[in-house]
Amino acid sequence: MGNKRSVLTPTLIGIVGFLTVCPVVMLIFGSFSTGLGAFGKFTLDKYVEAYANPELPGIVANTIFFVFGSSTVATGLALLLVYLNTRTDIPFKFLFRIISIIPMMIPHLLFSVSWVLLLNPSNGLINLFLRQVIGFENVAINIYSLPGMILVEGLLDMPIAYLILAPAMASFDVALEESSRVCGGSTLRTLFQITLPILRPAILAAFILTLVRSLASFAVPSVIGMPGRIYVLATYIYQSIATGFAADFGKAAAIGMSVLVTSITLIYLYRHLTSASEKYVTISGRGYRPTVIKLKGARYPLFGIVGFLSLILIVLPVLVLFYTSLVPYSMVPSARAFSMMSWKHWIEVINDPVSLLSLKNSVFLGIVGASLGVLLSIFVAYVIVKVRSKASGILESLSFLSFSFPGIVIGVGFMWFFVRTPLYATIWALLIGYIATYLPYGVRPLASAFVQIHSHLEESSRVCGAGSFTTMRRIVIPLLIPGIVSGWILMASMFVRELTLSVVLSRPGTEVLAVQILRFAEDGLWGQLSALGIMMIFISTALVLMATLVGARFKPVEEAT
Amino acid sequence: MEIRIKNIRKYYHSGGKIIKALDDVTLTIPANRIFTLLGPSGCGKTTLLRCIVGLESPDTGEIAIGDEVVWSRNRNIYVPTEERGLGMVFQTYAIWPHMNVFNNVAYPLQTRKVSRDEIRRKVAKVLQFVQMEGFEDRPATKLSGGQQQRVALARALVAEPKVILFDEPLSNLDAKLREETRKDLRTFLSELQITAVYVTHDRIEALALSDIVAVMNRGQIIETGPPRKIYFNSTHRFVTDFIGRTNLVEARVVAQQDTVTMVSCSLGSVACRKKADVQPGDPVTLCLRPEFIRLHSGDAPSAQNIFNGEIKSLVFIGEAFEGEVAINETMLFIKIASDSDIKVGERVHFTAEPEHCLLVTD
Structure with missing residues (x-):
């Protein structure tokens, strides 16, 4: 078995290293070369061209406002929700869990589109409602603005912050607060001198992760920012490669370099902070149930806020899309609107060969991509958790590196690579790109699954005479099923909706759902967009359900460990 | 305060x-x-x-x-x-x-x-x-x-x-x-x-x-x-049981004497510390701590509270022997000096002072 294992680690380092390092290296080379077709001689021309742009300071300022603004919204909201959920007697707590998994169900692109449908200045439903029904003549709330972008991105990133803050708050020893009160500290003093400082590493970690997310965000800047001529770095890159025949991948790479460096720096900071927060782990009590803070009169008003949030996070986007897919043009819901409803847009989409092709491609990428991705993740997670050598440390760093990759930047890097291979403009280019970018989403749940499999379980299988592959098949894999399922669900739902990487790599013939939806948005075909968008949500949900059912069938006996 | x-x-x-x-x-x-x-x-x-x-x-x-x-x-x-x-x-x-x-x-x-x-x-x-x-x-x-x-x-x-x-x-x-x-x-x-x-x-x-x-x-x-x-x-009863290891034996009051209360239980007739608030016929619980069940040397059982039993188990824990003794089918925990040389299976006499035979109720 020693042999097999010693081959396994270098092979995986090779594969993962290729997937993550290759686009970065190509990006660096690309940024110093003259053109996509041939590298040509070393040149700084593209940097000069990209960074001497007089519009750049404005774009950077927009980016900073957008990224910090939306992260503040996301972290602040998440903190409020987590606190209410874990520490107070707010009713209907199950809603909080739903809110926290919503981004898996509703793609960012569609969420952004639904806000455009609601709040665009000319015919957004809320604006129409204010003008036609209420009678405010000149009112136009404009979503195509920096505050609009910040709000939508903040709502989208909030669940990420929630997922980081929730465990931190749950493991918080309430005695730390109680002892402050016994020592004479008032509620406010306790909040600001005890609770928040102890949670600070977790709050900062959540904030930094949302910074990385919003820096890489493309859906909101393209759907909401670009129509309002508000460019951030992601859309600036997109603009330089999407202008038809004059696409300039060198310039894109030159800008991408600074986005990538920023992102990697932030992720490094994030990992540093999360290890710092483990320092604050104290002796855990033998469980006195934490006192729940009684909200009394504020109970229902606060629940009102949560209810409102879940309404706009879950119900509204789907409802608006469904409504828009049925009415002939944008109009306020009314008797007339309902009388004019038809399946026209749906029929148009089904008869549109490009939309159909994108549907087929996305389903293929979702199923095949996620399966291959999870397969790779199983081996990677195994080596990271169980082998624990210097080489496995390298593998771990490599496989989490892509966590900090902004999709559009890494797409540009891959473009420099694929253009030199027969993979260019094939669906396999997208597949490889997807797996490379989303590998951590597979490795992470599998790594935590492996951690739970005590090494004695494997060792006793060995003692019973099974080889390492038999052990893997008979003992390890069955215990891994929950991790495999959640990894597969994460990857498949990411792949079905993938936008940022696809927008660079997708060529005629390899259209995917998100790219096709973006085209519809650019052309203002909201009806068709909504119909296709709902199909996308259905596919994504169907895949999640399917994986859950399959997982339930193979689930080992409860509490196996 | x-x-x-x-x-x-x-x-x-x-x-x-x-x-x-x-x-x-x-x-x-x-x-x-x-x-x-x-x-x-x-x-x-x-x-x-x-x-x-x-x-x-x-x-x-x-x-x-x-x-x-x-x-x-x-x-x-x-x-x-x-x-x-x-x-x-x-x-x-x-x-x-x-x-x-x-x-x-x-x-x-x-x-x-x-x-x-x-x-x-x-x-x-x-x-x-x-x-x-x-x-x-x-x-x-x-x-x-x-x-x-x-x-x-x-x-x-x-x-x-x-x-x-x-x-x-x-x-x-x-x-x-x-x-x-x-x-x-x-x-x-x-x-x-x-x-x-x-x-x-x-x-x-x-x-x-x-x-x-x-x-x-x-x-x-x-x-x-x-x-x-x-x-x-x-x-x-709850307190005596919770505060230390003890033997609890169900008993019935037989008679109130000058200094002791006489009860009858599976150990036989036992003289206990005087408990004034019970009448003959009342059910009580006899509480006897292991360290107060002592080995009785000499052959002739003459005094009060002498029990004959067989050692069923014995564990050496350093400062003492802990074990169980069966007296008329009733198992009692015992704790005896570590320099004692008794063995499992031996039949021996035990004694307990009336002062240490406590009567409790629920």
């Missing part, structure tokens, strides 16, 4: 069932004594402590600390925890991980708006008292369990509270350290002349530390008294 608790009740509703955490507790905790609430987990002792501190509110009743009523349902009084001026050591110590030792200990003084010089002086004094001088700048995360416990004690004492409360403060220490800390704590507290309320489920801790022990079960105070009285003279 004396604590008076009157008719405190606290019910929890859990899954349609009502859990009586405190069931009409009335209790006076005397000033400047170490008072222990002892009981099995779930008996309500921690809930009672938290009601005194104010971290929990009872459903009914009244609590007064000294002359001040801090809680009263009828008079609608609730003094918040932070205004009760108490000190408390938590089970997890609750040392704030983002502060160093000095800031942890100084916190109660800061909330009371004490001047900086005064804070510095008092913190130094209390740290010396708990033998942690020189640790001021140590981050809280770099303290061992025993050190955390001392810092927690220093923090509870620094503002010279009227009352100090302990919620199982030794349960997170390992056995050896627990023993040492128990001794130190006893010394600290008797030096201070302070009212201390101490919650524990460990009977040895309770006996070793307290001036007065209150044994609790199912939300009620069963019996209150000094440790020796609780151990030797309890009249409650």
